[in-house]
Amino acid sequence: MDKLIEFIQQPWPWWVSGPLITFTMFSLLYFGKSFGVSTNFKTACNLLGAGKVSNFFKFDWRDQLWNLIFIGGTIIGGFIAAHYLTPSQAVAISPATIADLKAIGIASPGSSYVPEEIFGSENRWSLRSMVFLLGGGFLVGFGTRYANGCTSGHAISGLSNLQKWSLVAVIGFFIGGLAMTHFFLPLLMKL
Amino acid sequence: MKHIRFLSMGILFGIILSKGEIISWFRIQEMFRFQSFHMFGVIGSAVVFGIITIQFIKRKKLRDSAGTLITVSTQDPGYARNLIGGTIFGLGWAITGACPGPLFILMGHQGWFFVLAIAGAILGTFSYGLIEKKLPH
16 A cells, blocks of 8 residues: 555656546547547637627537546546645756756746746746746647647647647647747747 | 536546546646657557447446436538647647646636636637638538
């Protein structure tokens, strides 16, 4: 039992988390649902009354109630993991990444779960923090709906179902991610 | 009450992604710099097991808990939207350090202020809905 608790408290290796993600997808399929988190943003728009402005948001939100409950669960899961299952918040990223991030102004990469310089309490209402959270969130929300899915819908479910268009979407994820990481991020860190 | 199962699955999914460090901004940076196998291992193994799972479901004609044949949706929405939309999403993924699932998990993990990123995502989705017909798909 002690061994198990010790294992759970360590960061989980990829070969544990990867197959468990597949298990989540399978469980949802077994209960008649498909794995797709970004749909919840569309449901939120519907609940906020966006159906009055565009037919795109006209649908019965009750069909997506299970998904809202699912993401409600993920918030609880994140809380449990952070407060009860993770004694150390450090993330053991590679020395190369640490060096790269130091060069763009992050003082101690990997010593916390997310960078203090962007999401830390001292920088909470800074321009940089707003751009990363609101602006980044905007791109995520706009892009996933345009692409018709996010990592769960395209990268996990879509590729598992051998859908060519999901592979195209994943290639897009990387084009955008690489452009942001290597061209725009160093500039945004100057904000 | 039948929705309790989705709540438990969500809790489990939140724990898996937190413990796997998939919701860490640093891991996403490491991935977009190709400096570690971690994220590729996570997504790669999920997909390999996923392909096996879906093939098994199709060949064995598995039924879901309600007795309906399990089908995986296969509408082809068009490659242009996948590529352009995917690229826009990727730009956001690299700065928030989180895709949609992790945005919610981070709210539980790091605190309420990640609700700002969720608000941004809802606004983004809303904006797409407004101009959807003018965009190439």
